[in-house]
Amino acid sequence: MAALLKGASVAKAITAELVERERKLESLGVVPTLAIVRVGEREDDLSYERGALKRCEKVGISCRRFLLPADVSQEELLRVVAEVNEDPSIHGCLMFRPLPAHLKEDMVAAALLPKKDVDSMTSASLLSTLSGLGAGYAPCTAEAVLAILDHYGIDLDGANVVVVGRSLVIGKPVASMLLARNATVTACHTHTRDLADVCRRADVVVAAAGHACTLGADAVRSGQIIIDVGINWDAQAKKLVGDVDFEAVEPLVDAVTPVPGGVGAVTTAILARHVICAAEEACGHVVRTMQ
Numbered sequence: 001m002a003a004l005l006k007g008a009s010v011a012k013a014i015t016a017e018l019v020e021r022e023r024k025l026e027s028l029g030v031v032p033t034l035a036i037v038r039v040g041e042r043e044d045d046l047s048y049e050r051g052a053l054k055r056c057e058k059v060g061i062s063c064r065r066f067l068l069p070a071d072v073s074q075e076e077l078l079r080v081v082a083e084v085n086e087d088p089s090i091h092g093c094l095m096f097r098p099l100p101a102h103l104k105e106d107m108v109a110a111a112l113l114p115k116k117d118v119d120s121m122t123s124a125s126l127l128s129t130l131s132g133l134g135a136g137y138a139p140c141t142a143e144a145v146l147a148i149l150d151h152y153g154i155d156l157d158g159a160n161v162v163v164v165g166r167s168l169v170i171g172k173p174v175a176s177m178l179l180a181r182n183a184t185v186t187a188c189h190t191h192t193r194d195l196a197d198v199c200r201r202a203d204v205v206v207a208a209a210g211h212a213c214t215l216g217a218d219a220v221r222s223g224q225i226i227i228d229v230g231i232n233w234d235a236q237a238k239k240l241v242g243d244v245d246f247e248a249v250e251p252l253v254d255a256v257t258p259v260p261g262g263v264g265a266v267t268t269a270i271l272a273r274h275v276i277c278a279a280e281e282a283c284g285h286v287v288r289t290m291q
């Protein structure tokens with residue numbers, strides 16, 4: 001039986017620190033504010049939105065939602081981004097991705113002011129995460145993975161870590177952040193040969209492929225720590241599931257994060273931290289505690 005690496009205790013510790021910082025901001029007359037931009041009604045976006053709203057309420061962050069239909073035009077979406085940029089009372093912006101296929105995501109991302117980019121949409125933020133230089137915010141989910149590993153005292157120095165998935169939202173940035181912590185990182189993807197064999201050699205597996213049941217019993221062994229980043233809608237069971245076949249994997253490994261209640265729960269705490277940082281920056285009260 002594996003230890004369950006629940007996100008709640010990690011998120012709770014982060015939230016407690018943020019409540020203090022929010023009080024300080026409020027005493028300066030600043031209400032930290034997050035803009036949430038959602039196009040359409042994808043289940044994973046809705047789940048993130050529910051989690052983010054709840055977390056922000058706990059911290060004292062005000063949320064302004066911009067809800068757009070799935071067939072919104074590029075011009076209309078860019079108009080919303082301009083509104084977010086120009087409103088000084090908004091400190092950070094979370095726009096759910098991927099956007100529907102008819103929208104040019106890179107153009108929309110480029111329109112957002114980097115200082116309001118709390119989830120690493122812009123190339124400025126992404127470059128600072130990949131290079132370890134600069135001042136941008138890392139993608140919340142990637143930072144959440146590191147926060148969970150740190151909270152549960154999992155040593156990354158020299159550890160063999162396999163990351164499954166190479167997206168710009170999670171796979172690539174989390175691989176860079178793990179490298180910066182001196183892990184030996186193997187980046188796997190759809191063309192990787194013998195994925196299960198590669199995973200079995202790891203000390204830590206970060207599953208971020210975006211498909212349910214990417215990793216089953218054949219990909220794991222005892223002694224391993226499994227971090228499941230996946231948030232997939234199981235239409236049959238009508239629930240969210242991870243990238244790992246939890247029932248098959250849980251009896252075999254040492255520790256695993258649940259879905260929901262694992263990485264997702266911490267992602268919202270990191271998002272809240274970035275909004276507080278952005279609000280502090282905006283009012284010149286610079287106390288960066290970014291990792």
Ligand SMILES: Nc1nc(=O)c2c([nH]1)NC[C@@H]1CN(c3ccc(C(=O)N[C@@H](CCC(=O)O)C(=O)O)cc3)C=[N+]21
Pocket residue numbers: 044045046047048049050051052094095096097098119140141169231259260261262263264265267268
């Ligand atoms: N730009 C962008 N960045 C993302 O990181 C991103 C995204 N777009 N689009 C959608 C997916 C999905 N995702 C979730 C994060 C947290 C929860 C979360 O807080 N889940 C709660 C459950 C909340 C509930 O369902 O009520 C939990 O796991 O405990 C869920 C899903 C981030 N994604």
